Amino acid sequence: MSSASCTAGTLAAAIDAGRVADRLWLYSNYHCNLHCVYCLTESSPRADRRLLASKDMIAAADEAVALGYRALGVTGGEPFLVRDMPERLAALAQRLPTLVLTNATLFARRLLDRMRPLADLPLSVQISLDSAEPQINDQLRGPGNFAKVVEAIPRLIDMGIPVRIATTGDHNTADEMERLCALHRSLGVGDDDHVVRPIVRRGRAVDDRLGVVADAKDLFPELTLTVDGAFWSPFAPTVHGGRLDTDLLLTRQRLPLHDPTRALLALADANPAGTDTTLNIR
Amino acid sequence: MSRVELVGPDQAPLLARAYYPEEGQASPIVRALAQVPELLEVAMPFIARVFGPTSVDLRTKEIVVLRVSAINGCRYCVDAHTVAAWDAGLTQAETAALRGPVAGFSTAEEALVAFCDAFCNTPAPVPEDVMRCFRTHFAEHAIVELSLLAGATAMLNRFCTALELPTTPATRARLEAAM
Numbered sequence: 257m258s259s260a261s262c263t264a265g266t267l268a269a270a271i272d273a274g275r276v277a278d279r280l281w282l283y284s285n286y287h288c289n290l291h292c293v294y295c296l297t298e299s300s301p302r303a304d305r306r307l308l309a310s311k312d313m314i315a316a317a318d319e320a321v322a323l324g325y326r327a328l329g330v331t332g333g334e335p336f337l338v339r340d341m342p343e344r345l346a347a348l349a350q351r352l353p354t355l356v357l358t359n360a361t362l363f364a365r366r367l368l369d370r371m372r373p374l375a376d377l378p379l380s381v382q383i384s385l386d387s388a389e390p391q392i393n394d395q396l397r398g399p400g401n402f403a404k405v406v407e408a409i410p411r412l413i414d415m416g417i418p419v420r421i422a423t424t425g426d427h428n429t430a431d432e433m434e435r436l437c438a439l440h441r442s443l444g445v446g447d448d449d450h451v452v453r454p455i456v457r458r459g460r461a462v463d464d465r466l467g468v469v470a471d472a473k474d475l476f477p478e479l480t481l482t483v484d485g486a487f488w489s490p491f492a493p494t495v496h497g498g499r500l501d502t503d504l505l506l507t508r509q510r511l512p513l514h515d516p517t518r519a520l521l522a523l524a525d526a527n528p529a530g531t532d533t534t535l536n537i538r
Numbered sequence: 539m540s541r542v543e544l545v546g547p548d549q550a551p552l553l554a555r556a557y558y559p560e561e562g563q564a565s566p567i568v569r570a571l572a573q574v575p576e577l578l579e580v581a582m583p584f585i586a587r588v589f590g591p592t593s594v595d596l597r598t599k600e601i602v603v604l605r606v607s608a609i610n611g612c613r614y615c616v617d618a619h620t621v622a623a624w625d626a627g628l629t630q631a632e633t634a635a636l637r638g639p640v641a642g643f644s645t646a647e648e649a650l651v652a653f654c655d656a657f658c659n660t661p662a663p664v665p666e667d668v669m670r671c672f673r674t675h676f677a678e679h680a681i682v683e684l685s686l687l688a689g690a691t692a693m694l695n696r697f698c699t700a701l702e703l704p705t706t707p708a709t710r711a712r713l714e715a716a717m
Contacts (some may be wrong), residue, residue, distance in 0.1 A: 312683050500687065502545060502551050502572075503549050503552075505551035506551070506552060507553070508573075
């Protein structure tokens with residue numbers, strides 16, 4: 257039995273047992289048009305781009321299929337700052353169901369037109385929205401963010417592209433959360449497609465001591481590839497003070513994918529069962 | 539001083555954490571290799587096995603490591619293995635001698651030193667007369683092991699010298715205390 261097929265069998269068992277995620281994450285880039293106060297990667301327009309090449313993303317997707325991963329995720333930075341992102345997403349979603357995380361501020365008519373073919377593929381878009389109050393949301397995410405998000409969500413849904421909403425932080429009171437839920441329902445996003453997770457104290461969140469401190473045992477193992485290597489989780493390849501954090505680095509080598517997968521599985525086996533669930537950082 | 543960033547314990551990658559002691563500092567070699575955890579993960583067990591206890595006694599092995607390091611001019615390895623050689627039973631006079639013209643060793647150890655000197659004379663094979671003398675004192679498996687040890691030492695000599703890894707404070711303190 258080859259080491260790759262051995263890893264595939266072990267991966268399938270670990271996924272079925274809920275020990276590791278079935279999704280392979282790809283960091284397409286680290287720059288962003290926003291400058292959010294809690295950003296894990298200190299993303300901003302001036303951030304080091306750390307671009308993952310299209311051919312590397314597609315090669316990773318091909319190997320993910322072969323190894324038995326069941327879904328892909330694309331995040332950054334703001335993925336839609338990468339010029340050919342709609343075409344990359346199409347190539348990825350032709351291989352596995354794909355989720356792309358975005359701030360939804362760049363969906364002008366031309367970009368939406370290029371995204372139209374994605375409606376026929378298993379692609380979902382996860383959009384960040386932190387409050388039903390425009391002022392509070394925009395304090396966290398930048399001026400004008402709220403208006404762009406509530407405009408983009410129905411447009412995507414009308415095109416046939418499923419949308420999820422992610423709310424980061426515990427700043428919403430019960431009433432505010434109820435208003436946020438009412439808002440996303442009114443925009444066409446159901447409760448099952450709204451995720452709320454804490455701020456993780458990494459990246460820019462360290463500066464203001466925001467959120468929760470999380471180590472490997474607090475983060476669900478989800479193999480994540482960036483231009484810098486393979487990491488434990490999409491919450492792992494963070495940047496602070498302009499420097500990449502390596503404390504949750506698995507391997508510098510990304511491909512062949514069975515190498516970082518093997519490292520992830522070995523370390524996941526060493527984690528006590530259920531240790532990631534307390535903080536619900538997904 | 540180091541030409542590469544030596545990874546501190548707060549940034550030690552997951553696969554590297556086992557090589558960072560809870561008290562005291564990981565070695566500069568570990569902290570450099572932690573930049574590439576998948577290489578650290580295989581290199582450190584290899585280094586530990588080749589340089590650690592095996593069928594060949596540690597005194598013999600430290601003679602090889604110190605002699606090869608001295609010939610190759612590796613300050614880091616000479617410092618670290620002068621101390622390691624003391625711990626393996628060599629005297630200060632013996633470790634000093636291994637850094638220059640050798641005297642005061644047994645016939646077998648002088649044959650070993652001659653082998654090390656020839657080993658470092660790259661790219662030539664070890665001359666037959668040196669091998670013949672070496673063979674009279676060491677078994678075939680020991681020759682293989684000591685050759686691998688000399689080669690691994692030469693590799694680390696280049697690694698540590700090229701990257702200018704710093705002598706650890708603990709090693710420096712012991713060297714200064716012996717002066």
